[in-house]
Amino acid sequence: MSGLIALALRLLLALALYAFLGWALWTLWRDIQREADRVVTRRAPGISLAVQKAGQLTAVKYFIQPEINMGRDPVCDIPIIDETVSARHARLVYHHSQWWLEDLHSTNGTRLNQTPVTTPTVLTSGDEIDLGQVRVTVNITTETPISSTKRLMEQE
Numbered sequence: 001m002s003g004l005i006a007l008a009l010r011l012l013l014a015l016a017l018y019a020f021l022g023w024a025l026w027t028l029w030r031d032i033q034r035e036a037d038r039v040v041t042r043r044a045p046g047i048s049l050a051v052q053k054a055g056q057l058t059a060v061k062y063f064i065q066p067e068i069n070m071g072r073d074p075v076c077d078i079p080i081i082d083e084t085v086s087a088r089h090a091r092l093v094y095h096h097s098q099w100w101l102e103d104l105h106s107t108n109g110t111r112l113n114q115t116p117v118t119t120p121t122v123l124t125s126g127d128e129i130d131l132g133q134v135r136v137t138v139n140i141t142t143e144t145p146i147s148s149t150k151r152l153m154e155q156e
Contacts, residue, residue, distance in 0.1 A: 044064060044065065044066040045064075045094075045099075045141065046063065046064050046140070046141045047062070047092065047094075047099060047138065047140050047141070048061065048063075048141065049068070049078060049136050049137070050136065050137040050139070051134060051136050052136070053080075053082060053135075054133070059078075061077075063077065065077075066093065066095070067091065067092070067094070068091065068093075069090075069091050070085075070090045070091070071085060071086055071089040071106075071131075072087045072089070073087040073088055078136070082132055084108050084131075084132025084133045084134070085108070085131050085132045086106035086107050086108070086132075088104045088106075089132070090104055090106065090117075090131060091104055098123070099122070100120045100121065100123065101122075101123050101127075101129060102117070102119075102120040102121075103117045108131075110129065110131055111130040112127060112128070112129055112130075113128055123138050123140070124140070125138060125139050126139070
């Protein structure tokens, strides 16, 4: 009789162990799914870039995508027609909750606020990026262009 009780206790213990492992795996899976949903819905804050060539404003573009390429190549997000700019000159990337500037091994180099960029560098609103003889002014915002335009119209 004691052998039968020992077998029943072993079976109950094994069943409890498998139930605990199933619960732990289910909890981990649920947490991973929540984190994945949070990462997918996280968006980069808007960034507007004002391009100046020879002191004159040539373009202002607003982006909400997490990666922006700048260069002379027409497929770049900001195509810049200037001989001092490389085909793929620099890239802006949003990660770790910040915008980063990195030089893509351009011929004439990239400068951030008159300082040469050799490693990826964090950007802030108001920074000036020099690509050859072209200057790009950065404005990081959480507003869309429509809401900021609407706010300006309400102030007038």
